[in-house]
Amino acid sequence: MSETNEVRWNHLTAAELNVLAERGAVVLLPIGSTEQHGPHLPTGVDDFMAAEVCRRAAHMVDKRTPVVVAPSIPFGLAEHHMLFGGTLTLSLSTLHALLRDLCRSIDRAGFDWILIVNGHGGNMTALHALITELTAELSISVGFTNYFTAGRMVIRETLETQDGLMHACEGETSMVMAALPHLVRTQELDKAVGPAITLPAESTDPVYFAVSFRVITESGVAGNGDKATAEKGERILDGCAQALADLLVTRFRRR
Amino acid sequence: MSETNEVRWNHLTAAELNVLAERGAVVLLPIGSTEQHGPHLPTGVDDFMAAEVCRRAAHMVDKRTPVVVAPSIPFGLAEHHMLFGGTLTLSLSTLHALLRDLCRSIDRAGFDWILIVNGHGGNMTALHALITELTAELSISVGFTNYFTAGRMVIRETLETQDGLMHACEGETSMVMAALPHLVRTQELDKAVGPAITLPAESTDPVYFAVSFRVITESGVAGNGDKATAEKGERILDGCAQALADLLVTRFRRR
Amino acid sequence: MSETNEVRWNHLTAAELNVLAERGAVVLLPIGSTEQHGPHLPTGVDDFMAAEVCRRAAHMVDKRTPVVVAPSIPFGLAEHHMLFGGTLTLSLSTLHALLRDLCRSIDRAGFDWILIVNGHGGNMTALHALITELTAELSISVGFTNYFTAGRMVIRETLETQDGLMHACEGETSMVMAALPHLVRTQELDKAVGPAITLPAESTDPVYFAVSFRVITESGVAGNGDKATAEKGERILDGCAQALADLLVTRFRRR
């Protein structure tokens, strides 16, 4: 294996990946969504942030916990954003098939641990259910987390106007300002506001209906994108990555 | 339509159901699981309790909210209980297909509102994801709740040793004592104990792995079945039914 | 295992089911349909009667032929009744998937013999074909019967105006009068008449077309529901159960 610090699967050669598999590396599989993110953010935010946190975490772990970051899946379940335009969505069965094939390939490539790292609220319950199914189907060990669940504490402490991530909000806008500042349409920031929401998977409303996001917010934003700063974003990204790295070190120990 | 107070779909005639459809009735679709429930409870508990709460709630609503209770689905996602024996489980895609056909049939029978009422923790995230999918596939209005989420407060207030329902626990055992007392193996009650758990869908652990329930508990019980009483059970059943009835009256109003 | 005489899977504990599996018990899997049954009978008749006959038969067999009755499947193939309202139907592929998962679960629970006991004419050819397919797919031993085929003789001898079961007819109405008398709308009995039919699977017409049942009968009845009595019903139920019990004793002997 070269001296590289590279952690991205698609930036590594097959031989380097084979060495990592032999060393018992954990494979992080980021998944996001390509969907409307208000007037000020690009449609790729969920994908970009999931991958960003994975890469940062992979560099934070110690040498005894090798980590590879698989190519990020830029597509998720986004039917509720379709009315806004600019949105790509998968059906549940397609997502199932895609994850099945990828997990089976990772297993065949010699890796024993897979952790799916999600960046999109709309994927949460589906991924939970699919992990259960894939574990039975493939007899492999595959885990699931959301970068914003791992980093729940730092998000709460950092945000001034929200308790957690919403959509194209104080938190997401801050992270894009920190990681990909040229992608924020700053002239639209004053319109980047909408009502507060709870992620469906974490809602305490006892009844769930699948409703279009446009019923909730005209702007496509839930939360306060106008309160974002790059400093908050950096703190969140760093904190989520650190939380994920801690999970990797404590939960995926060598055998 | 006859003078009957009957609320069960399969106890009603087609003509009676057609009248209810015309009157805008909500269809409750209970779903449970057939799975091990410790040494003292029968395998049908989740199915029985979901249906019991639905029937009670259907009788509590006022006349302006007609309700029909569809035949309960006795099968769910129970792979994690398979190692104990006595357990039946569906794959996710089978559950999807089954719900699709039932919801489509209910829609074709002239009903406009469907509420799936779940009684099994292992179905929670899957049903959430499937409701989202079915709403897009069928262009119908279908909601989802768990009877124990609707009645979360009364459960917490009633139980002495648990914060919420676990498995074959203080709560479930109490409910069976209240509704189907002959089905409790009382001589096994002292063994009906196990570690406390949180339902996976409500867990705060940031990482999720699908693990066999036998890794968690040798007895098949999580919580304290030995602290159950019929009085607690009646209070929980009544409280959950009342909570569900309140949801029906406030959320499914006539159009 | 407890001293119980209980035969229903979902009324038994996992440990009791494990003992029955070890003893080589046959699993009866009743399947019905939820569909219009004329002006006088509830939609659940086929499901109720299949399960009723199974339970009776399970209590008739001798000790050397232990029997478990799985939770009854209340859904079948009922497209031909959809125009009447009040009817739920599955697609053939959903029924296939459901039976596959249930048979596989029963096999994994340690049982070696499964007998599907059908109560709905519209399921007959499909179940025959699916049994063939499941036997190849799962490498298990699964048989198929209809309770009214097993009890063909007693039905013919008992009915005064029909040669065999039709739909919501002299036979079915009699059985509901015997087993669930409160579910018969007696004030509608005089309308409970329709033309004689032969079950499609037993028809001697060389050409088969799938036609709506409404083309055949306006009332939803085929046969003479108005000639029903509880005595006939009891005789049929008892006779069908005895015939099924005989099959169990002679065909599913211990290994």
Added chain:
Amino acid sequence: MSETNEVRWNHLTAAELNVLAERGAVVLLPIGSTEQHGPHLPTGVDDFMAAEVCRRAAHMVDKRTPVVVAPSIPFGLAEHHMLFGGTLTLSLSTLHALLRDLCRSIDRAGFDWILIVNGHGGNMTALHALITELTAELSISVGFTNYFTAGRMVIRETLETQDGLMHACEGETSMVMAALPHLVRTQELDKAVGPAITLPAESTDPVYFAVSFRVITESGVAGNGDKATAEKGERILDGCAQALADLLVTRFRRR
């Protein structure tokens, strides 16, 4: 359209088929199986005979009932013959998909009537169930018959040692002697015997298990192939074709 008397779809040009569609022609779709047929008959018997009867019938109808014979499907459900070798079998879902595509194509080609004409006992219940399903799926009019059901009477009258068709038997061997005499291995005829059977779809045994045909017969024959004559075969083929032609004239009248 040319003056040809041709009835085979694949021997006709597209323009000729368009004229037939316009004239309201019935499309016969023969289906057989490729499977062991004892020591003396080729594996294609079921396919050959179904197509033969269709072609003969198509030439017997009067001018007011135009008929087209689609390319025969040489594959069916033959799992029960696999142990003998030389056998091709489809899964039920493949057969479903194949018939769905063919019926949809025939419908798109402008034809309004399809009659599937089966030549293989093992296809009977599956085709019955699939016709029901396809009728609902495609909203087209598709019927189903077996050539030996249509011609049940002539078969019974002609055969000396059997009540109906069995397998590689007095009847099938006679038909091949009549239609394709060079394909009968006459030197094997004395071994062409086996026990009498009833076609599963017509069996009066109340319990059905899918068993390998080799459990039933070592020779692969059920019935008495050694009693076959070409005269019997001609009489059966002619009689079945006449019966099918009668059905076409009486049941598929012009609209």
Added chain:
Amino acid sequence: MSETNEVRWNHLTAAELNVLAERGAVVLLPIGSTEQHGPHLPTGVDDFMAAEVCRRAAHMVDKRTPVVVAPSIPFGLAEHHMLFGGTLTLSLSTLHALLRDLCRSIDRAGFDWILIVNGHGGNMTALHALITELTAELSISVGFTNYFTAGRMVIRETLETQDGLMHACEGETSMVMAALPHLVRTQELDKAVGPAITLPAESTDPVYFAVSFRVITESGVAGNGDKATAEKGERILDGCAQALADLLVTRFRRR
């Protein structure tokens, strides 16, 4: 095995096929299409010619290369011909399922080598992709060729006005004149002309769109059917068969 020179699977008995399997025979699986072929040719051309070349080739190989010709699949991918009428088409997934079942059956019948021999341009890329998939799915050795690719040279040398096969063209018309002369509508030959095309799978146009064949040609013909002669046809059929036979001898040697 009899002294027969028979090579057709469905003309052979199971025992004869078992001997051939034991001797290491290659199974040729011809596939065509049933689709419009201009005003002068029947719809079955692709199927007929694929099977014809296979049978001829099977008779040309030496004794050390036994060959069986499976029943020809008369259905392929012909969506692009649907607008002309008279055409049957499969979906890609149906074709996949059909080939999977047939290849698996051939494998279970004891044969180790399968070569799919295609006669329809519209199947080419699909079969290439499906072979790749089936090889992975079934772990068997299955190859793919087109009779007109194997015989590419003789086709080019024989045709006077075309470089290769087109559709209902100089080449195809010639072959039908040679093998099935009664099926050519000679009175339509002067209309049997259309623009030159390249088979999509061999096109050098860098962009591919799936377009209806009717956009390309009003007559349904591509190429010059009016330049056909039986002599050319015989030369092509013989040459393609010889080329295929050579491939069989050189590429499928005994193990």
Added chain:
Amino acid sequence: MSETNEVRWNHLTAAELNVLAERGAVVLLPIGSTEQHGPHLPTGVDDFMAAEVCRRAAHMVDKRTPVVVAPSIPFGLAEHHMLFGGTLTLSLSTLHALLRDLCRSIDRAGFDWILIVNGHGGNMTALHALITELTAELSISVGFTNYFTAGRMVIRETLETQDGLMHACEGETSMVMAALPHLVRTQELDKAVGPAITLPAESTDPVYFAVSFRVITESGVAGNGDKATAEKGERILDGCAQALADLLVTRFRRR
């Protein structure tokens, strides 16, 4: 819409994408593969190059041909590379489902033209067949090209030792040197050699078998990676992009 020159879907906001849809923009959908690319190249090459050419082409077209580049699909059909490790592969049906969902989403987002731009030889025939299928399924206009087919001429003219692209070869290595020079393991370049191949989809061998790439080359390279230079790579990338841009301007004109 902002003044940005941005062409990447996931770097654009929903509102900006809606404007582009209204202006009739063509959506390029790059697809690659994540698979072994010899000892010297990373596994993501096919994905990176397809996306690179798309982005360059999108910037080359004139203002009257607006273009959007969808998120690149990093996964393809790579079963033949699995034995090397480091490789991810999809099944054909998963790829079908993924493309179906993406094309349908793009259509629902208001775009009328989709061009799939492939960068992986192993996807070629499958994409050809799937485009045909998707066109029928979705009734949309979707085209397919490979960047190396569009730029076939410039590749041939540029390479010194090859006639066209092979695998991890003179051409691919040159392109990575030009676009992502830090990803080339230069110390491995002398081992980056292997036998010459023709892409399966362009092979003139009349018989196709799906064989593992390891049978062809031990190093995982086909062609001469050691002859690569950044200058050649730049020329190829620029030439392919220009060829693609020309196709866009000439073939996707405004309506």
